[in-house]
Amino acid sequence: MEHTTQRGGRPPSGEPVLDRAFRLLDAFSDERPILTVTELSEATGIPLSSAFRLAQHLARRGALERQPSGGYMIGLRMLEYAALAPRGHGLRAIALPYMEELHRATRQHVQLAVREKDEAVIIERLSAKDAGAVLYYPGGRAPLHGTGVGLVLLAHSRPEFLAAYLQQELFLEPEHVPLPASELSETLGAVRRTGLASMSRTLPSAATSIAAPIFDRTGACVAAMSVLGADGSVDATRLEPALLALTRVISRDLKRVATTS
Structure with a gap:
């Protein structure tokens, strides 16, 4: 998926938070089920600090799950939504x-x-x-x-x-x-x-x-x-x-x- 970026690979400043959150979720795949914050930032073009905050918020809501290794994976909350x-x-x-x-x-x-x-x-x-x-x-x-x-x-x-x-x-x-x-x-x-x-x-x-x-x-x-x-x-x-x-x-x-x- 292509994303419009500014200097330094930053996404547009006006991009809604929800869009950025979905971009983080879109970064996961069968080949890459667990991603670190750095990998999420690199895959989406979202600055590291913003990717870190978004991943924390998503983890608190159950959309992501943090692993002992420090990486994140899709959370069971997403399966609950999909079932509906x-x-x-x-x-x-x-x-x-x-x-x-x-x-x-x-x-x-x-x-x-x-x-x-x-x-x-x-x-x-x-x-x-x-x-x-x-x-x-x-x-x-x-x-x-x-x-x-x-x-x-x-x-x-x-x-x-x-x-x-x-x-x-x-x-x-x-x-x-x-x-x-x-x-x-x-x-x-x-x-x-x-x-x-x-x-x-x-x-x-x-x-x-x-x-x-x-x-x-x-x-x-x-x-x-x-x-x-x-x-x-x-x-x-x-x-x-x-x-x-x-x-x-x-x-x-x-x-x-x-x-x-």
């Missing part, structure tokens, strides 16, 4: 029993994701011990064009959003392979026709993901559910009909709850 988000919590409650059924049947990773701006956010995942490495964790953000759930969400996004997205220079990660817009557009057309998205990767280990959409009562795609497994462990012939059937049942239940609430 209707777009994740209500959907998750409806989908979870069906995810568990699919998880037992496939013994693979089963994921549920929603779109937030130009990324997919994983709101739930049931993991399998021998299903291979995962790149994105619950609460984590994944590229729309480089994941099974992301392709589903992108394929069913508004035309103006999709047109703008295709204008970007896109790469498939972690291989860092260029993805031409024409190729992605063709893939998204197939996702809309079949109701399914399939995505394979080679790093950090070969894996395949198959995903399907979940619709609300207006017909909008509000989520995607996928099965992710080590290469060769996902039987698409058997999995695809089951995945489609379950996502349709979740869509039906989601519409039913919306109608009666």
Whole structure:
């Protein structure tokens, strides 16, 4: 994320405190779950003294937790707030029993994701011990064009959003392979026709993901559910009909709850 700075790397003097606090929170990632105040300052461009005060305030509120080493990590208070988000919590409650059924049947990773701006956010995942490495964790953000759930969400996004997205220079990660817009557009057309998205990767280990959409009562795609497994462990012939059937049942239940609430 880019930030406007003044001399000495200082952020604009008029930047709201809340914006700076969120910039501190944005600095954390799966790769960097614990950061010192110095690292927070360097990552955000916020002066060291200000970063120190903000981190202390956030820790007192439970948004950050200070470690014995002196570093900070995201606090459990943030998980409590996330659990209250209707777009994740209500959907998750409806989908979870069906995810568990699919998880037992496939013994693979089963994921549920929603779109937030130009990324997919994983709101739930049931993991399998021998299903291979995962790149994105619950609460984590994944590229729309480089994941099974992301392709589903992108394929069913508004035309103006999709047109703008295709204008970007896109790469498939972690291989860092260029993805031409024409190729992605063709893939998204197939996702809309079949109701399914399939995505394979080679790093950090070969894996395949198959995903399907979940619709609300207006017909909008509000989520995607996928099965992710080590290469060769996902039987698409058997999995695809089951995945489609379950996502349709979740869509039906989601519409039913919306109608009666």
